[in-house]
Amino acid sequence: MDGLISFFASHHAIRAEVTLTRAGLAARLIPGPRELSPNCGVALRFEFAQRHAALAALAAKHVRIDGVHEYRPRTDTWGPPHS
Amino acid sequence: MAVIYFDNAATSWPKPPEVASAIIDHARDAGGNPGRAGHRMSIAAARLIEDTRDLLAALVNAPDSSQMVFTLNATHALNIALHGLLRPGDHVVTTSMEHNSVMRPLHDLAAGGVEVSVVACGVDGALDLDDVRRAMRPGTRLLVTTHASNVVGTLLPVAELGALARAHGARYLVDAAQTAGVVPIDVEAMGIDLLAFPGHKGLLGPTGTGGLYIREGVTLTPLVRGGTGSDSASEVQPEFLPDVHESGTLNVAGIAGLGASLRFLSEIGVDTVRAHELRLVARLVEAASDIPGITILGPRDQVRQCGVVSFTIAGATPSEVAQLLDDSFGILARAGLHCAPSAHRTIGTFPDGTVRFSVGWFNTDLEIDASVAALRQIAAWATRGVAWTA
Numbered sequence: 162m163d164g165l166i167s168f169f170a171s172h173h174a175i176r177a178e179v180t181l182t183r184a185g186l187a188a189r190l191i192p193g194p195r196e197l198s199p200n201c202g203v204a205l206r207f208e209f210a211q212r213h214a215a216l217a218a219l220a221a222k223h224v225r226i227d228g229v230h231e232y233r234p235r236t237d238t239w240g241p242p243h244s
Numbered sequence: 245m246a247v248i249y250f251d252n253a254a255t256s257w258p259k260p261p262e263v264a265s266a267i268i269d270h271a272r273d274a275g276g277n278p279g280r281a282g283h284r285m286s287i288a289a290a291r292l293i294e295d296t297r298d299l300l301a302a303l304v305n306a307p308d309s310s311q312m313v314f315t316l317n318a319t320h321a322l323n324i325a326l327h328g329l330l331r332p333g334d335h336v337v338t339t340s341m342e343h344n345s346v347m348r349p350l351h352d353l354a355a356g357g358v359e360v361s362v363v364a365c366g367v368d369g370a371l372d373l374d375d376v377r378r379a380m381r382p383g384t385r386l387l388v389t390t391h392a393s394n395v396v397g398t399l400l401p402v403a404e405l406g407a408l409a410r411a412h413g414a415r416y417l418v419d420a421a422q423t424a425g426v427v428p429i430d431v432e433a434m435g436i437d438l439l440a441f442p443g444h445k446g447l448l449g450p451t452g453t454g455g456l457y458i459r460e461g462v463t464l465t466p467l468v469r470g471g472t473g474s475d476s477a478s479e480v481q482p483e484f485l486p487d488v489h490e491s492g493t494l495n496v497a498g499i500a501g502l503g504a505s506l507r508f509l510s511e512i513g514v515d516t517v518r519a520h521e522l523r524l525v526a527r528l529v530e531a532a533s534d535i536p537g538i539t540i541l542g543p544r545d546q547v548r549q550c551g552v553v554s555f556t557i558a559g560a561t562p563s564e565v566a567q568l569l570d571d572s573f574g575i576l577a578r579a580g581l582h583c584a585p586s587a588h589r590t591i592g593t594f595p596d597g598t599v600r601f602s603v604g605w606f607n608t609d610l611e612i613d614a615s616v617a618a619l620r621q622i623a624a625w626a627t628r629g630v631a632w633t634a
Contacts, residue, residue, distance in 0.1 A: 169475060169484060170472070170484065171278060171290045171294075171473055171474070172294060172297070172309075173310070175290050190282070190287050192281065192283065202280055202281045203287060
């Protein structure tokens with residue numbers, strides 16, 4: 162899942178997970194990255210490619226979101242040394 | 245001696261067994277702080293809160309669950325509504341049947357410049373809509389009434405009052421302390437802008453739970469400000485629901501129990517609970533009416549009554565009757581003024597008060613019959629002055 166939705170409040174984060182799951186879309190609550198989600202502690206991972214369907218489902222249920230982001234996890238592998 | 249519990253208007257007992265299980269499960273498996281972190285126990289607690297919020301919203305037909313705020317009890321919810329809405333110079337209309345949970349905040353607000361009109365109810369607790377209409381003025385800010393009297397059980401016509409308030413441009417706040425979970429409530433159909441209710445009475449949940457429904461577009465200044473888990477970078481209280489009125493850690497254990505009791509209740513259905521209580525009250529009133537010396541107060545039409553019945557017995561004080569009921573029969577009832585001195589003045593029982601029986605889902609016909617037999621013995625003792633032998 163390469164998409165991330167941030168929220169103002171956990172009330173809406175929990176509702177978003179339920180809404181997307183019921184709509185048949187993949188969704189999982191995770192600890193929100195601080196730079197994107199300083200608010201309620203949680204953010205929702207989802208498939209970025211499904212963002213239009215996801216946002217429509219959330220709007221229909223009056224779920225308020227902070228923002229939609231493309232998620233790029235950091236890796237632990239070091240790049241080649243600079244010389 | 246088996247206990248017969250007739251104090252459900254104070255708090256319901258017993259609770260469904262699922263309530264205790266849910267509280268234990270929470271303590272064992274989901275003990276995180278909701279909305280404060282992203283770890284699994286915090287998320288589990290937040291899910292539990294939101295599940296319960298959804299159930300509450302569905303119960304009263306609230307359009308959106310964010311309009312449902314958790315409180316500690318109905319009194320807390322009423323204080324948020326009254327102090328959050330009313331400002332010096334505002335005019336508010338209420339009734340003489342209100343509990344002190346409405347009267348005391350209004351008294352305080354009146355001292356600060358809010359104008360309060362109290363519409364007198366009849367001796368049966370009934371409210372005349374024309375009297376309310378006469379009390380309303382152009383610019384009246386709020387109408388606040390109980391849904392049912394906690395003293396005599398009289399139901400007020402909330403749908404008509406909601407329409408009346410709206411026609412006058414006022415908001416309508418309902419104290420559903422005696423009706424949430426036992427009388428159907430629809431905030432949309434009844435025109436209710438603010439609904440305050442406890443979780444531990446008709447909803448069969450634990451003490452320390454309650455809620456306030458706030459209609460979209462109604463803005464209340466928060467009573468308490470603090471951490472909400474949201475907008476954490478700001479030192480200013482968030483303005484969005486439900487967070488604006490939910491500062492500090494919620495009673496998650498209690499709300500877990502409330503969720504379980506709401507599921508229990510939704511399987512039975514509020515209509516079924518209402519029919520059960522109506523039958524019990526009718527059985528009680530019919531059988532007790534011919535006891536010599538008893539005076540049953542309130543409406544004589546049980547369709548206009550919730551599961552609360554008040555009475556007095558000639559020759560005995562209410563507290564004597566309540567003590568005899570407990571000591572000799574294991575019947576637990578409440579005597580006195582029931583935190584509603586104005587209601588007792590209205591029905592003519594101030595300052596002595598009454599004995600109150602309040603039934604619930606778990607009470608039975610057999611318990612009603614046993615209590616009537618007990619009252620018959622107590623009345624005989626009180627009116628004839630015979631020695632007490634039970």
